[in-house]
Amino acid sequence: MDPALLNRVDDVTWRIEPSGPMHVPVVIFADEALIRDMDDKVAEQARNVAALPGIVGASYVMPDAHWGYGFPIGGVAAFDAEAGGVVSAGGVGFDISCGVRSMTTGIAAAELEHVKESLAESLARAIPAGVGSEGTITLDARQMDAMLAGGAAWAVEQGWGEPADLTRIEEDGRMAGARPDFVSNRAKERQRREMGTLGSGNHYLEIQAVEEIFDPTAAAAYGLVGGQVVVTIHCGSRGLGHQIGSEFLIEMAAAAQAAGIALPDRELACAPILSEVGQRYLGAMRAGINCALANREILGHFARRVLRHFFPRAEVRLLFDVSHNTCKVERHRTGRRERELFVHRKGATRALGPGHPEVPAPLRAAGQPVLIGGSMGTGSWVLAGMAQSEERALASACHGAGRAMSRHAALHRWSGRQIVDELAMRGILVRSPSLRGVAEEAPGAYKDVAAVVLAAEHAGLARRVARLRPMIVIKG
Amino acid sequence: MQTHGILRTAGGPSPPDTGWEFLPHGADIGVRGWGPTREAAFEQAACALTHVVTEAEIRPRSEVALSCEAPDPELLFVAFLNAVIFEMAVRRMLFGRFHVAIDGTRLGATLWGEAVDVARHAPAVEPKGATLTGLHVSQDAEGRWSAACIVDV
Numbered sequence: 297m298d299p300a301l302l303n304r305v306d307d308v309t310w311r312i313e314p315s316g317p318m319h320v321p322v323v324i325f326a327d328e329a330l331i332r333d334m335d336d337k338v339a340e341q342a343r344n345v346a347a348l349p350g351i352v353g354a355s356y357v358m359p360d361a362h363w364g365y366g367f368p369i370g371g372v373a374a375f376d377a378e379a380g381g382v383v384s385a386g387g388v389g390f391d392i393s394c395g396v397r398s399m400t401t402g403i404a405a406a407e408l409e410h411v412k413e414s415l416a417e418s419l420a421r422a423i424p425a426g427v428g429s430e431g432t433i434t435l436d437a438r439q440m441d442a443m444l445a446g447g448a449a450w451a452v453e454q455g456w457g458e459p460a461d462l463t464r465i466e467e468d469g470r471m472a473g474a475r476p477d478f479v480s481n482r483a484k485e486r487q488r489r490e491m492g493t494l495g496s497g498n499h500y501l502e503i504q505a506v507e508e509i510f511d512p513t514a515a516a517a518y519g520l521v522g523g524q525v526v527v528t529i530h531c532g533s534r535g536l537g538h539q540i541g542s543e544f545l546i547e548m549a550a551a552a553q554a555a556g557i558a559l560p561d562r563e564l565a566c567a568p569i570l571s572e573v574g575q576r577y578l579g580a581m582r583a584g585i586n587c588a589l590a591n592r593e594i595l596g597h598f599a600r601r602v603l604r605h606f607f608p609r610a611e612v613r614l615l616f617d618v619s620h621n622t623c624k625v626e627r628h629r630t631g632r633r634e635r636e637l638f639v640h641r642k643g644a645t646r647a648l649g650p651g652h653p654e655v656p657a658p659l660r661a662a663g664q665p666v667l668i669g670g671s672m673g674t675g676s677w678v679l680a681g682m683a684q685s686e687e688r689a690l691a692s693a694c695h696g697a698g699r700a701m702s703r704h705a706a707l708h709r710w711s712g713r714q715i716v717d718e719l720a721m722r723g724i725l726v727r728s729p730s731l732r733g734v735a736e737e738a739p740g741a742y743k744d745v746a747a748v749v750l751a752a753e754h755a756g757l758a759r760r761v762a763r764l765r766p767m768i769v770i771k772g
Numbered sequence: 773m774q775t776h777g778i779l780r781t782a783g784g785p786s787p788p789d790t791g792w793e794f795l796p797h798g799a800d801i802g803v804r805g806w807g808p809t810r811e812a813a814f815e816q817a818a819c820a821l822t823h824v825v826t827e828a829e830i831r832p833r834s835e836v837a838l839s840c841e842a843p844d845p846e847l848l849f850v851a852f853l854n855a856v857i858f859e860m861a862v863r864r865m866l867f868g869r870f871h872v873a874i875d876g877t878r879l880g881a882t883l884w885g886e887a888v889d890v891a892r893h894a895p896a897v898e899p900k901g902a903t904l905t906g907l908h909v910s911q912d913a914e915g916r917w918s919a920a921c922i923v924d925v
Contacts, residue, residue, distance in 0.1 A: 365904070389924075390900040390924045426890065426895060427825055427888060427893075427896075427898045428864045428887075428888025428893075496896070496925075497897050535861050535862075538857075539858070541901055542854045542900075542901035542902070546851065563905045565904065703925070705796065729894065730895055730896045732894060732896035733895075733897055772898070
C-alpha cells in the first residue's frame with residue numbers, strides 16, 4: 297500500500313477520511329514499512345466496511361492486517377443495533393472464535409531438552425492434527441447441544457480440563473446467549489467427531505521457552521519466568537464453525553439485499569442486528585464460540601496429560617485463552633456517550649487495559665494478556681492490553697504475524713523437508729503429517745512478527761511482556 | 773506443486789479447452805475451473821479444490837451423490853463447493869472425479885473418491901468453506917464457461 301494515499305497522523309497511525317458511501321474513517325495502526333508491505337486490498341476492504349450501516353467510531357485495521365474476504369483480516373468494526381447496525385458472518389470469519397491459549401508449566405527449558413524428541417513424538421500421537429485425522433471423542437445429539445451451550449465449562453465437567461482454567465478464559469469459558477437450536481444439523485454433523493482435534497493450515501500446538509522478558513511486573517503476574525516452558529495452542533471451532541460461517545454467508549447475502557443494504561462486495565454479506573437472521577446468526581455464532589472454547593480446553597487437557605507423563609510434578613496452569621474471530625456485545629465510550637456495541641474482531645484480539653473489571657483479578661493490574669502467534673520459526677509474543685487501547689481501537693490489538701505471501705508463492709519458494717531440516721538445525725522440532733502443509737506455513741511466508749508487536753505497542757494497543765521461542769511445533 | 777491441470781470427466785476423455793487452476797490470494801487460495809459447459813467448469817473447479825488438499829492420485833473407490841440449490845448461478849457454485857467440502861469433512865474422503873448436472877437453480881452431482889490415507893495423500897490443508905470473494909460464473913465470447921472463487925483454508 298502506498299503511504300501517500302493515507303493521511304499520516306503519527307508514526308503508527310494512518311487515516312482515510314470518509315468519502316462517498318463511507319460513514320466513518322478508516323484508521324490503520326502500522327509503521328511505514330508495514331504499510332508499504334500491506335496489500336492495497338486491505339484499504340479497499342476497510343473502506344467497504346466503513347460504509348456498512350450503523351458502524352461506529354472507525355473501521356480499524358491492526359498492524360498484522362492482510363487481504364481477507366469482505367472484511368480485512370486484522371479488522372475491527374463496531375455496530376450500534378439501535379442505529380440500524382449490522383452483524384456480518386464474513387466479519388467474524390469462517391473459523392468462529394479461532395484463538396490462542398498459553399499454559400505455563402514451571403519446567404526449565406534446559407530440562408525439557410533432554411526429552412525433546414520423545415516428547416515431540418508423544419504430543420504428535422496425542423494431538424489429532426491435519427486432514428483426515430480422527431479424534432477420540434464422538435458426541436451424540438444431546439452431548440453436542442450441551443457442548444454448544446456450555447463451552448469450556450462443559451469440557452471441564454466431562455473431565456477434559458480443570459475448573460481453575462475457567463477464570464482464565466474469556467467469558468469464563470462459557471459464552472452466554474448461545475443457541476444450539478440455531479445451529480444446523482449439517483454443522484453438528486461436521487463436528488460430531490472433531491472435538492479435540494487441531495485442524496490444519498496455520499493451527500498448531502507449540503512447546504515454547506520464555507526467551508526474553510520486557511515487562512517483569514506483568515510477566516510475574518502472568519506466571520512467565522525466563523527460561524521456563526510454555527505450551528501454546530492455536531485453533532478454533534473446527535468444522536462446526538466453518539459450516540455455520542458458510543451457511544450464514546449465503547443467507548446474509550440474500551438478507552442484505554432484502555434489507556436494502558447496498559454491498560460493494562457480496563462477501564460483506566450482513567443482516568441488521570435486530571432482524572430475525574441477525575439474531576439467529578448471533579445465537580449460532582455464540583454456540584460456535586463455545587465449541588472453540590471447549591475444543592481448546594480439551595486440547596489443553598491432552599497436552600497436560602503428555603507433559604505430566606514426562607514431568608510428573610509439573611504444574612501446567614492456563615495463563616489465558618483469547619479468541620480472535622468473534623462478534624461480542626461490549627460497552628464502549630464513543631464521543632460523549634457510552635453505549636452497547638456489537639464489536640466484530642476478525643483476526644484481532646480483545647485487549648482490555650489494566651484495571652478493567654473483566655480481566656481476572658490476579659492479572660488485572662497488568663491488563664489482559666494478548667497472545668500473539670508468530671510463525672513456527674520466529675516465535676510468539678505475550679502482550680498486555682494498554683489503557684489507551686479502549687480509546688484507540690475499542691480495546692483491540694493484533695493477533696499474529698499476518699501472512700506476507702500466498703500459500704501458492706510459499707510452495708514455489710520452499711520445500712517442507714527443507715523447512716523441517718533448517719528448523720531442526722536451530723533446535724526446533726516440527727511434527728506434521730504434511731510436508732506441503734509445512735512449506736505453505738514457512739516462517740518466511742509471514743511478516744516480521746517483532747515489527748507487528750512493536751507497532752501495536754507504539755500505537756498504544758498492547759505492550760510487550762515476553763517473547764517465546766519455539767522448541768516443538770505440532771502442525772496439522 | 774501442480775497449479776493447473778485437467779480433470780478427466782466421468783464419461784471418458786475431456787473435451788478440449790477444459791481445465792482448472794489456482795488463483796493466488798493473500799492468506800487463502802482461489803480455485804477456477806473452465807470448460808465448454810457450466811457443468812464442466814464446476815467439475816474442474818471441484819478438481820482444483822481437491823488439489824488444494826493433495827497432489828496424490830485419488831482412486832475412485834466409492835461414489836457419493838449430493839444435491840444443492842441456490843437462487844443464482846454464482847451462489848449455486850459456492851453451494852456446490854461447500855457441499856463437496858462437507859462430504860470431504862464428514863466422510864473423511866477425497867474426491868478425484870466429479871459429474872455435475874444443473875437444472876435451473878438446482879444442482880445434482882456424483883463424486884468418486886476414497887478415504888483419506890494420510891501416508892499416501894499427505895493432505896496439506898483442509899478447506900473450511902467457499903467464499904463470495906473473487907466469485908464469478910460466466911461465459912466468454914467463445915462460449916467457454918468459467919467458475920471461480922476464493923476458498924478459506
